[in-house]
Amino acid sequence: MNTVRPKKHLGQHFLADPNIARNIVGALQLPDGVGQVLEIGPGMGVLTQYLLQNPAYQTSVVEIDTESVAYLKVHYPALENRIYATDFLRQDLSTMFPDQKLAIIGNFPYNISSQIFFQVLANRQQVREVVGMIQKEVAQRLAEPPGSKTYGILSVLLQAYYKIDYLFTVPPHVFVPPPKVESAVVRLTRNETEKLDCDEKLFFRVVKQAFQTRRKTLRNALKPFGLPPEATADAIFEKRAEQLGVAEFVGLTQRIGQHNAGASAALPDLDLNDLAE
Numbered sequence: 001m002n003t004v005r006p007k008k009h010l011g012q013h014f015l016a017d018p019n020i021a022r023n024i025v026g027a028l029q030l031p032d033g034v035g036q037v038l039e040i041g042p043g044m045g046v047l048t049q050y051l052l053q054n055p056a057y058q059t060s061v062v063e064i065d066t067e068s069v070a071y072l073k074v075h076y077p078a079l080e081n082r083i084y085a086t087d088f089l090r091q092d093l094s095t096m097f098p099d100q101k102l103a104i105i106g107n108f109p110y111n112i113s114s115q116i117f118f119q120v121l122a123n124r125q126q127v128r129e130v131v132g133m134i135q136k137e138v139a140q141r142l143a144e145p146p147g148s149k150t151y152g153i154l155s156v157l158l159q160a161y162y163k164i165d166y167l168f169t170v171p172p173h174v175f176v177p178p179p180k181v182e183s184a185v186v187r188l189t190r191n192e193t194e195k196l197d198c199d200e201k202l203f204f205r206v207v208k209q210a211f212q213t214r215r216k217t218l219r220n221a222l223k224p225f226g227l228p229p230e231a232t233a234d235a236i237f238e239k240r241a242e243q244l245g246v247a248e249f250v251g252l253t254q255r256i257g258q259h260n261a262g263a264s265a266a267l268p269d270l271d272l273n274d275l276a277e
């Protein structure tokens, strides 16, 4: 088996430039002595080969495509039993790697890149670093500061727990087949925040609600939560979701939480996959 036939529905665009592949793997910094590296969607192993060259990395891969899995087994026998032939989105990382801190890397399938980041958020205590190639627009959105048009739910939630670096842009012609859009590599590094200074469950819901009606002022967008009386006069409620940074969302969540004391304890956990805008 010399090659894998690209399948559109799996977002398969194979990177054909070894220098870019080396640069992507080289962007890993492995903070806090993290040794476990999980690659999502290795395909024919263009990144995997460089991961395996580094003895400091314990590399595992998760790949949904059976043809790619067969290819990897033939060409990278060193991976042995560290190939998970399954859907990353259905994996529970805490079961796969109990009590271990992880770095995640991959040229992500663009059709599920947002869901991959929600999965990262759901496992934020374990995932200390992510180096990923994604659609350029999504990369810009993640790293964007408040105030810009593309700043959204994922920008706020990821920036709450990760420092986000836009590393470099990658043109379509270095892939087989070339995608229609430009790509970019981003690095997420876990920050010091173990837990936000507010009810986190409520924080996720407030951010979601604020952006779902992003053209409304926060006073109108957040009305369903029941706002404190001073909201009628407070200037922050005149703003829109895209104008608020993480700290301001934390402050809002504290105030909504105090006003509705204990209310969020009754809320079921939010399915992070429901957060996509």
Ligand SMILES: C[S@@+](CC[C@H](N)C(=O)[O-])C[C@H]1O[C@@H](n2cnc3c(N)ncnc32)[C@H](O)[C@@H]1O
Pocket (backbone or CB within 6 Å): 010, 011, 012, 013, 014, 015, 016, 040, 041, 042, 043, 044, 045, 046, 047, 062, 063, 064, 065, 068, 086, 087, 088, 089, 106, 107, 108, 109, 110, 112
């Ligand atoms: C953009 S390709 C990248 C392939 C390879 N890493 C490269 O750079 O050439 C995305 C890869 O993710 C795999 N993939 C798609 N959906 C997946 C999922 N839900 N879980 C795991 N792998 C997935 C595809 O089969 C494909 O190999």
